[in-house]
Amino acid sequence: MNLHSYDPYWLMKSGMVTTYPSLQQDLKTDVVVIGAGISGALTADALSKEGLEVVVVDRRHAGIGSTAASTAFLQYEIDTPMRQLSGMVGEHHALRSYELCREAIYKLQDICKHVQPAVDFHIRPSLQYASYKSHVPKLYKEYQLRRQQGFKVQWLEPEDIKRLYGFNAPGAILSRDGAEADAYLLTHYLLAACNRHGHGIYNNTEVTDIRYHKQGATLITNNNFKINARIVVISCGYESLRYIPNKIAEVHSTYAMVSEPIAQQNFWHRNSLIWETANPYLYFRITDKNRILIGGKDDRFYNPRLRDSRIKQKAKLLQEAFNKKLPDIPVRPDFSWAGAFAVTKDGLPYIGRLPGMPHTYFALGFGGNGITFSVIASQIIADHIMGRKNPDAEIFSFGR
Numbered sequence: 470m471n472l473h474s475y476d477p478y479w480l481m482k483s484g485m486v487t488t489y490p491s492l493q494q495d496l497k498t499d500v501v502v503i504g505a506g507i508s509g510a511l512t513a514d515a516l517s518k519e520g521l522e523v524v525v526v527d528r529r530h531a532g533i534g535s536t537a538a539s540t541a542f543l544q545y546e547i548d549t550p551m552r553q554l555s556g557m558v559g560e561h562h563a564l565r566s567y568e569l570c571r572e573a574i575y576k577l578q579d580i581c582k583h584v585q586p587a588v589d590f591h592i593r594p595s596l597q598y599a600s601y602k603s604h605v606p607k608l609y610k611e612y613q614l615r616r617q618q619g620f621k622v623q624w625l626e627p628e629d630i631k632r633l634y635g636f637n638a639p640g641a642i643l644s645r646d647g648a649e650a651d652a653y654l655l656t657h658y659l660l661a662a663c664n665r666h667g668h669g670i671y672n673n674t675e676v677t678d679i680r681y682h683k684q685g686a687t688l689i690t691n692n693n694f695k696i697n698a699r700i701v702v703i704s705c706g707y708e709s710l711r712y713i714p715n716k717i718a719e720v721h722s723t724y725a726m727v728s729e730p731i732a733q734q735n736f737w738h739r740n741s742l743i744w745e746t747a748n749p750y751l752y753f754r755i756t757d758k759n760r761i762l763i764g765g766k767d768d769r770f771y772n773p774r775l776r777d778s779r780i781k782q783k784a785k786l787l788q789e790a791f792n793k794k795l796p797d798i799p800v801r802p803d804f805s806w807a808g809a810f811a812v813t814k815d816g817l818p819y820i821g822r823l824p825g826m827p828h829t830y831f832a833l834g835f836g837g838n839g840i841t842f843s844v845i846a847s848q849i850i851a852d853h854i855m856g857r858k859n860p861d862a863e864i865f866s867f868g869r
């Protein structure tokens with residue numbers, strides 16, 4: 470699968486942080502994690518902390534899948550509003566999903582505090598504004614529901630938005646709990662820590678077959694080596710879809726650009742993450758060196774060639790959409806890229822086991838909250854493996 474165009478910003482900025490060899494011998498381990506993106510790195514980190522022996526393999530280089538392309542908005546707000554999600558999965562599951570995503574932001578903050586060297590992670594407020602006047606009543610109801618459920622939210626009227634953000638919008642929810650991170654570096658630093666603790670990390674090692682037996686599984690790699698493991702974790706990102714017989718997600722295309730550095734320190738209220746109610750939505754935030762990161766303009770297709778041919782045009786559209794809101798901030802595209810993006814019908818990820826695949830757990834952070842979902846997946850999978858009951862596992866199960 471073609472996960473993204475050649476030059477996403479994070480890859481250009483940090484390059485090949487660490488390289489690992491390909492697997493050149495047979496191995497035996499407690500757990501094998503297939504996929505060295507943010508999901509695999511967080512899961513390997515959690516399992517290593519449980520005292521398990523872990524091996525991580527990737528058919529590409531670590532971090533270079535969707536993780537390298539991620540704009541890394543960390544939000545507890547799932548793409549499906551809580552009110553709508555309640556109608557789809559029930560009130561309890563909808564509320565817990567939002568709560569778990571909020572907890573995941575702070576878990577990730579804690580993980581980042583302990584990672585060496587330090588990685589960019591900042592708690593930021595998150596502003597969701599109504600794209601049109603007609604969106605205000607629904608957004609206001611969403612605000613009331615979230616407030617009632619104990620989320621730290623504030624309703625902003627047009628004059629508040631203008632004062633704090635400098636643009637016009639007919640109403641907005643300002644949430645206290647959000648964050649931004651460098652997911653690519655975090656992935657590398659987590660894997661490097663695992664490696665220092667003696668866990669094997671292998672690049673250019675594709676799992677081509679999984680053979681199950683009573684005690685676990687034998688994985689066959691592209692170089693014809695075998696990995697014997699008690700447990701298999703599949704964290705292959707959107708490429709995990711090949712293991713799943715039912716259609717659980719649609720793959721779309723998404724676009725992003727990062728501006729040239731801007732000689733200005735403060736852009737808007739506490740450098741919030743900003744997004745809107747329209748679907749697909751425009752979103753923007755500030756990144757390192759006072760650059761503005763803008764994303765959105767999604768296409769509902771997976772066609773890498775067509776997707777990549779549109780990057781320039783989409784960057785221009787993103788720039789224009791931003792300038793329409795904030796004409797005084799001079800954004801000029803410096804980097805622009807495109808990526809595949811899988812969405813599920815309820816906006817929730819799939820985490821856990823699939824019938825017919827014993828000893829195997831999936832960590833699939835699909836949807837706009839992919840990274841916070843990966844944090845949740847690492848916790849649920851660690852609990853399962855260590856024999857602890859996780860009361861929230863059902864919410865993200867394949868059988869939901």
Ligand SMILES: Cc1cc2nc3c(=O)[nH]c(=O)nc-3n(C[C@H](O)[C@H](O)[C@H](O)COP(=O)(O)OP(=O)(O)OC[C@H]3O[C@@H](n4cnc5c(N)ncnc54)[C@H](O)[C@@H]3O)c2cc1C
Pocket residue numbers: 472473503504505506507508509526527528529530531532533534535536537538539540541542543674675676677704705706707708709723724725764807808809810832833834835836837838839840841843
């Ligand atoms: C442009 C863009 C913007 C995004 N913005 C956000 C955002 O703002 N917030 C957010 O939370 N999420 C966002 N996402 C989603 C987020 O990036 C993903 O959810 C996340 O990176 C997925 O990580 P992963 O580790 O599951 O997958 P990946 O990073 O793709 O890693 C999976 C790895 O598995 C490997 N692999 C696959 N098959 C095999 C095999 N058979 N054998 C060995 N290895 C294999 C691949 O090579 C790959 O490296 C965005 C995504 C894109 C593309």
